[in-house]
Amino acid sequence: MKVLQINTVSGYGSTGRIVVDLTKEMVKQGNEAFISYGQKDSKYKNSFRIGTFLENKCHNILSRIFDRQGFYTSRGTNKLIKYINEINPDIVHLHNLHGNYININILFKFLSQSEIPVIWTLHDCWPFTGHCAYFDYVDCNKWIKGCYECPLSKSYPPSIILDNSKSNYNIKKKIFNGLSNMTIVTPSEWLAGLVKQSFLSKYDVTVINNGIDTNTFDIKDVNALKIKLRLENKIVLLGVSAEGFESRKGLKYFIELAKSLTSSYQLILIGATKNDCKQLPNNVIAISRTNNAKQLAEYYSLADIFLNPTLEDNFPTTNLEALACGTPVITFNTGGSPEVVDETTGIVVDKMDSKGLLNAILLMNRQFKKTNSLNCRKKAVEYYDKKRMYKKYLELYHLKTEVKC
Structure with a gap:
């Protein structure tokens, strides 16, 4: 053929x-x-x-x-x-x-x-x-x-x-x-x-x-990365985009969260453009796009929550990569993004609901990931390899x- x-x-x-x-x-x-x-x-x-x-x-x-x-x-x-x-x-x-x-x-x-x-x-x-x-x-x-x-x-x-x-x-x-x-x-x-x-x-x-490649995107040992970034006592929230965080990708909601969350949380955005960085508060760690899949998998594993406040997407592979690294997903009920989420792999929030997004983060503490990390990984391997x-x-x-x- x-x-x-x-x-x-x-x-x-x-x-x-x-x-x-x-x-x-x-x-x-x-x-x-x-x-x-x-x-x-x-x-x-x-x-x-x-x-x-x-x-x-x-x-x-x-x-x-x-x-x-x-x-x-x-x-x-x-x-x-x-x-x-x-x-x-x-x-x-x-x-x-x-x-x-x-x-x-x-x-x-x-x-x-x-x-x-x-x-x-x-x-x-x-x-x-x-x-x-x-x-x-x-x-x-x-x-x-x-x-x-x-x-x-x-x-x-x-x-x-x-x-x-x-x-x-x-x-x-x-x-x-x-x-x-x-x-x-x-x-x-x-x-x-x-x-x-x-x-x-x-x-x-x-x-x-x-x-996705579930061998590359796997649960990594991230103790060294946590120490390097001084995040040992932080609840880490991660956003990833290959295209930058323009309005459709939820930049507005990341900015709101950075201003609303206490110092016990740390927001990291990977794939942020120069224009994104100009709008982000100083307490956000912004990293330009990386094509290093191993490094990206380490950040997924480091995060306690993967945030995807997209206003419309087909079937984002970032959600799949996060699950494969054992990290639960919070996303809006838009497009195909919520199709990967169930009660053990994350929370789906009503579209454009800023308060609901914040409440979901507060509800999904570190214990949620500890309890459901293997469920996230299992779902990614069984359905999205x-x-x-x-x-x-x-x-x-x-x-x-x-x-x-």
């Missing part, structure tokens, strides 16, 4: 790691695997970059002016199609198609004509909106019947001048519904439910949860190729 995966990035961030890890697993199982990407090359041997740096930069600029994400990089996309014809894959597995690197109109016209079976893993809501990747946190439901006057036009993917959400919606609805053999995968039940309400509802939808994710994807690949035959 021969599979081509297409994603914005390769080997970088959660989606890029999923693409590379799944590719390696396929090869290990005796299959052929290829990656096409727009940015951040993982140096995997069977890789094809879509578009040049200059072409993708122009895509970014034009998208910001005209609000036409996914409608440029024509030359690079035509080269991609030649590459697809050369390798002749049994399946094309799509991931994120936003990110200034591909022309969705050209790609889907080719896929429709070629009749290659397609799997599309949705990592956010962009495929069925006229602009944004998320909308729940501003209570927008325009995407159900047709986008217009987007309230998030300046959010990712940002448009600083025009609002083309109505046109984008109609075009995406037409071209994305032109395939005869496509299965949609979502990492969360929440996103699966949204897809079934969207213009993609004609397609089969299956849920395959994101997976990446080998489980690989197995489900491989089963889906085989099912799609059998249907093709």
Whole structure:
């Protein structure tokens, strides 16, 4: 079996790691695997970059002016199609198609004509909106019947001048519904439910949860780190984000907590940007993003509570990594974030409930982690190990190729 995966990035961030890890697993199982990407090359041997740096930069600029994400990089996309014809894959597995690197109109016209079976893993809501990747946190439901006057036009993917959400919606609805053999995968039940309400509802939808390396993310001995940071007598609260702590990621709530909690608590944020740091109180330990998974696992293990006050997310791997390191999760009841939490692995708080978030922290003292650390670890290993994710994807690949035959 021969599979081509297409994603914005390769080997970088959660989606890029999923693409590379799944590719390696396929090869290990005796299959052929290829990656096409727009940015951040993982140096995997069977890789094809879509578009040049200059072409993708122009895509970014034009998208910001005209609000036409996914409608440029024509030359690079035509080269991609030649590459697809050369390798002749049994399946094309799509991931994120936003990110200034591909022309969705050209790609889907080719896929429709070629009749290659397609799997599309949705990592956010962009495929069925006229602009944004998320909308729940501003209570927008325009995407159900047709986008217009987007309230998030300046959010990712940002448009600083025009609002083309109505046109984008109609075009995406037409071209994305032109395939005869496509299965949609979502990492969360929440996103699966949204897809079934969207213009993609004609397609089969299956849920395959994101997976993590539970060998890397494990309960670590952190006594030395506690002493180094002088946290021996502190209740440690941890937040982690690969994208910085902008409004959707709950920066407001971290700031409120830092001002409200007593000195017996210590808040640590990993992945904070320079702009985040300017807004954070001095009693917060802010650490820039780290790609060192072992170091990150130590911080997860150090924490008594993992805080994820996201206002909307698909199925955050940070929750899974925290559980694998034996740390319970407190999160808002938004998106797919609460799907990993039960009475022994954390607390779910009503969306935007600042007081409820604070009360949950006060309720979840150190004893909660001592009592439930092994339960957190067990749940992560049984349900969210990446080998489980690989197995489900491989089963889906085989099912799609059998249907093709």
